[in-house]
Amino acid sequence: MFDSGNQQRLLQEVPTSSDFSWTLAMDAMANHSSYSLSFSDGHWLLEVLVGEKNLSIDLGPNELRVHRDDGILSIALPAHAVLAVENCKTKLKAGRLAVKWPPVLENFExxxxxxxxxxxxxxxxxxxxxxxxxxxxxxxxxxxxxxxxxxxxxxxxxxxxxxxxxxxxxxxxxxxxxxxxxxxxxxxxxxxxxxxxxxxxxxxxxxxxxxxxxxxxxxxxxxxxxxxxxxxxxxxxxxxxxxxxxxxxxxxxxxxxxxxxxxxxxxxxxxxxxxxxxxxxxxxxxxxxxxxxxxxxxxxxxxxxxxxxxxxxxxxxxxxxxxxxxxxxxxxxxxxxxxxxxxxxxxxxxxxxxxxxxxxxxxxxxxxxxxxxxxxxxxxxxxxxxxxxxxxxASPQNFEPSQPSLPYLQLRMRHRLLGPESAVLEKWSP
Missing domain, CATH: 2.60.120.620 (q2cbj1_9rhob like domain)
Known part of the structure; x- marks a missing residue:
């Protein structure tokens, strides 16, 4: 994750909990940070520098975990960027994992x-x-x-x-x-x-x-x-x-x-x-x-x-x-x-x-x-x-907010011989 010095400084500045502890890292992947999160073309995009081709990831509505030989990289997502587990697309290329998903617009009044x-x-x-x-x-x-x-x-x-x-x-x-x-x-x-x-x-x-x-x-x-x-x-x-x-x-x-x-x-x-x-x-x-x-x-x-x-x-x-x-x-x-x-x-x-x-x-x-x-x-x-x-x-007159029901899935990534920078995801039961 992003530089611990920056994180400590940010926590000292913000006296209450913040959903935005990722913002300093979002634009610094090339500067010794490990991930970035952005929104474009109607989708969230999380990019993670993983450096390996044989790894597994766990996806949840509010968290992503990358399991590597040297340990687990855990990334907490901000509350307004809930991960749509069933609708996300994942790609591994040049040591960079990309996870893309549409916004979850539920549970609102x-x-x-x-x-x-x-x-x-x-x-x-x-x-x-x-x-x-x-x-x-x-x-x-x-x-x-x-x-x-x-x-x-x-x-x-x-x-x-x-x-x-x-x-x-x-x-x-x-x-x-x-x-x-x-x-x-x-x-x-x-x-x-x-x-x-x-x-x-x-x-x-x-x-x-x-x-x-x-x-x-x-x-x-x-x-x-x-x-x-x-x-x-x-x-x-x-x-x-x-x-x-x-x-x-x-x-x-x-x-x-x-x-x-x-x-x-x-x-x-x-x-x-x-x-x-x-x-x-x-x-x-x-x-x-x-x-x-x-x-x-x-x-x-x-x-x-x-x-x-x-x-x-x-x-x-x-x-x-x-x-x-x-x-x-x-x-x-x-x-x-x-x-x-x-x-x-x-x-x-x-x-x-x-x-x-x-x-x-x-x-x-x-x-x-x-x-x-x-x-x-x-x-x-x-x-x-x-x-x-x-x-x-066009929206319903009697709107009742729906409750989010996002499952917690585990995905396993394995490298296949589809090209030097390709990867395929395989779903399996928790």
Whole structure:
């Protein structure tokens, strides 16, 4: 399994049990680690460096064991990546064991569709990711337990605890709700929380009579935080149609001149449209702002409970210059006096930041969110809202969660003369 030093350090950082002790190893197989786990094309893929051709493996819903001459390698799977024993495929090649299986989507009470909205920048949206009553409770909790950090004008950002269930003053119901949100986002983003990351924040944006639609400009999320790779926004209230307050991405699906302005501004060192002094850069920044004024690109309107997840980095691990974005002017208040939003930023693990190949592998993996069940919520992937509505309409009206019934099988691997790197699996009774 993965480096014990990394594991010990991870356990010291995380004060509660974590399903994500595998994340540091997932992208380091070439760096003295023994296995990796990823999700792509609708399947989980576990790869294990075994180095032998005569071995046996035990497969269970939550564990894989590799029996070798030098001992047993035991790999515990995260709770949201249950192994579908009866539907898995296994292959041995060049000393590497690959186990592939579809997600097990059982024993849930609610469905949540994660819809891809744009490829570059990569943007997902999940309507009703959080229930409305929970959103209202989080606004209350931010005022009661959050650390208020005043912003421009009447805006305020409330820093929230990273480990809410350890917060001494927060009531248990709120702590459990917030912890569940964090845990589900950890699964979607592909990595666990770390104590070196910025605290989650509840952002209150007050109504503004500014003439510009983007009064605070546009920025990349690496501005002042160079290791960020993905951002999660959860809107806690709904603004009236005239209120706007959208999170706007002017380069998303935009005409080439707008995208070119975004690329050139970043390539010449720009990270925020308000922090450029060179006349040429000012011109590029203004092009992006003008595009936002004209509602160019993609805008996510604030709808209570909706998640917007967007990636600051591409598959190659480099900053995506199409991810310029900003919050539009709030011109009309909702039920809570303005716009309320939970912000969570994820950063690259320190262990891979200086290793280009690992960074690339990590980024490519995280940009493919899995389908999974966590805290009784089934998360499914979709491409548009219409598709999700069709799936919901086709589902049974009286749904009763089924109980998982996965058998524990033992498989024996033996090498046959089908080629120098081939292997065949044979099932046999326990």
């Amino acid at each position: 609610k469905e949540c569709y994660v819809l891809k909205k744009c490829e570059q920048p990569l943007i997902f949206a999940a309507p009703n990711f959080v229930e409305k009553s929970v959103c209202v409770n989080l606004i209350r909790a931010a005022k009661m337990y959050g650390k208020a950090v005043p912003q421009f004008g009447h805006d305020v950002k409330y820093e929230m605890p990273l480990w809410p269930e350890l917060h001494a003053e927060m009531d248990s119901d709120t702590a459990r709700e917030l912890e569940s949100i964090y845990r589900r986002l950890d699964c979607l983003c592909g990595t666990e929380r770390r104590c070196d990351e910025q605290l989650p924040r509840v952002h209150f944006q007050a109504p503004d009579m500014a003439k510009s639609r983007m009064p605070q400009g546009l920025h990349l999320d690496t501005n002042g935080a160079p290791h960020r790779y993905v951002t999660a926004l959860i809107y806690l209230d709904t603004l009236p149609a005239s209120g706007d307050g959208a999170t706007t991405f002017p380069c998303a699906m935009a005409p080439e001149p707008v995208q070119r302005a975004g690329r050139e501004l970043y390539n010449q060192g720009g990270q925020h449209t308000s922090n450029v002094s060179d006349p040429e850069l000012e011109t590029l920044a203004q092009e992006l702002l003008d595009a936002s004024e004209e509602y160019c690109g993609f805008s996510a309107l604030p709808e209570q409970g909706k998640l917007v997840l967007f990636f600051t980095r591409g598959d190659d691990g480099a900053v995506d210059p199409m991810s310029w974005h900003g919050g539009a002017r709030v011109s009309a208040a909702g039920d809570f006096g303005g716009k309320w939003m939970l912000q969570i930023f994820k950063t690259l693990p320190p262990e891979i930041r200086s290793q280009k190949d690992l960074l690339k592998r990590f980024s490519a993996r995280c940009r493919q969110p899995p389908e999974f069940v966590c805290d009784k919520v089934c998360h499914r992937l979709g491409t548009d809202l219409l598709e999700a509505r069709e799936k919901v309409a």
